[in-house]
Amino acid sequence: MLFNKLLLSSRKLISSARNISYVPKNRLDGKVAIVTASTEGIGYGIAERLGLEGAKVVISSRKQKNVDAAIEKLKSQKIEATGLVCHVGNPQDRNKLFKETLDKFGGLNILVSNAAVNPTVGGVLDCEEQSWDKVFDINVKSAYMLAKDSLPHLRKNKGGKIVFISSIAGYQPFEALGVYSVSKTALIGLSRAAAVQLASENIQVNCVAPGIIKTKFSQVLTSNDGYGEETMSGIPMKRFGEVDDISGVVAFLVSNDANYITGEVIVPAGGMQSRL
Ligand code: NAP
Numbered sequence: 513m514l515f516n517k518l519l520l521s522s523r524k525l526i527s528s529a530r531n532i533s534y535v536p537k538n539r540l541d542g543k544v545a546i547v548t549a550s551t552e553g554i555g556y557g558i559a560e561r562l563g564l565e566g567a568k569v570v571i572s573s574r575k576q577k578n579v580d581a582a583i584e585k586l587k588s589q590k591i592e593a594t595g596l597v598c599h600v601g602n603p604q605d606r607n608k609l610f611k612e613t614l615d616k617f618g619g620l621n622i623l624v625s626n627a628a629v630n631p632t633v634g635g636v637l638d639c640e641e642q643s644w645d646k647v648f649d650i651n652v653k654s655a656y657m658l659a660k661d662s663l664p665h666l667r668k669n670k671g672g673k674i675v676f677i678s679s680i681a682g683y684q685p686f687e688a689l690g691v692y693s694v695s696k697t698a699l700i701g702l703s704r705a706a707a708v709q710l711a712s713e714n715i716q717v718n719c720v721a722p723g724i725i726k727t728k729f730s731q732v733l734t735s736n737d738g739y740g741e742e743t744m745s746g747i748p749m750k751r752f753g754e755v756d757d758i759s760g761v762v763a764f765l766v767s768n769d770a771n772y773i774t775g776e777v778i779v780p781a782g783g784m785q786s787r788l
Pocket residue numbers: 548549550551552553554555572573574575576578579598599600601626627628629650677678679680681721722723724725726727728729730
C-alpha cells in the first residue's frame with residue numbers, strides 16, 4: 513500500500529517536472545510492451561511513458577552500455593523494465609527479444625517498432641544499391657518481421673496493439689533524405705495493409721509519423737549551425753517537437769482508449785502537411 517502510494521507520487525513528480533500535462537497512471541496496467549531502439553530519443557521516451565502508465569516495458573538497442581544506462585533511468589522511476597541488445601536487422605537478436613519478453617513478463621500485448629537508419633544523404637535517385645538495401649532492411653523489413661513474429665504472442669492474449677514509427681518525411685519527402693523518406697512511406701502502407709488483415713482478430717495496427725523532433729537523429733535539421741532556420745520555416749507551429757509530443761500519442765494508441773482505431777496514422781508535426 514505504502515509502496516503503491518510512493519510509486520504514484522514519484523510518477524506524479526516526474527510528469528510535472530517534464531511538463532507533461534496529464535499522465536493517466538493506470539491506463540496500461542497489466543500490459544507488456546516491447547519498444548525497439550529504445551535506449552534514447554523517441555524510443556526511450558515511448559518506453560518511459562508506457563512504463564509511467566503502468567506497462568511492463570522491454571527496451572533494447574545495439575549497445576549493451578546504452579541498454580544498461582536506460583534501464584537504470586527507467587528503474588529509478590519505479591518502472592518495471594528489462595532490456596537487452598537487439599539490433600533489429602539481426603534475426604537472432606529479434607528472437608532473443610521475444611524470448612526475453614516471455615521469460616521476464618510472461619506474454620506480450622504491445623509492439624512499438626521504432627528503429628530506423630539513414631546511412632546516406634542525397635536525392636532519392638542518387639542512392640547506392642547497398643544503402644537502399646540497408647535502409648529498407650532496417651526501416652521496413654525489420655519492422656515487418658517484428659510485427660509478424662509478435663503475432664503468435666498477441667493472439668495468445670486474444671488481441672494487441674502494434675505501432676510503427678514512420679515520419680513526416682513519409683508524406684513530404686525530404687530532398688536530402690530521399691530513400692529514408694520512401695522507407696517511411698512504405699511503413700504507412702504496411703500499417704494500413706496489416707490493420708485490414710488483423711482487424712477481425714482484435715489486433716489494432718497504427719502508425720505515428722512525427723515531425724521534426726529534437727533528438728540526436730535530427731540534430732543537423734534542428735541546430736543553428738545546421739539547417740535549423742530552414743527547417744523551422746516549414747513548421748507552421750514554429751517550434752521543433754519534443755519526445756513527449758510523440759510518446760503521449762503512442763500511449764494513447766496502445767491503450768484501450770484507441771480500441772476502435774486501426775490502420776490510421778497520427779501526425780504530431782506542428783502542422784506540417786501530411787497528405788499522400
Ligand atoms: P535517436 O535519438 O538517434 O535514437 C536512436 C535509438 O535507436 C538509440 O537508442 C539507438 O541506440 C537505437 N538504434 C539505432 N539503430 C538501431 C538498430 N539497428 N537496432 C536497434 N536499435 C537501434 O533517434 P530518434 O530521433 O529517436 O528516432 C527514432 C525513430 O523516430 C526513427 O524511426 C526515426 O526515423 C523516427 N523519426 C524521428 C524524427 C526526429 O525528428 N527525430 C522525425 C520523424 C521520425 P544504439 O546506438 O545503442 O543502437
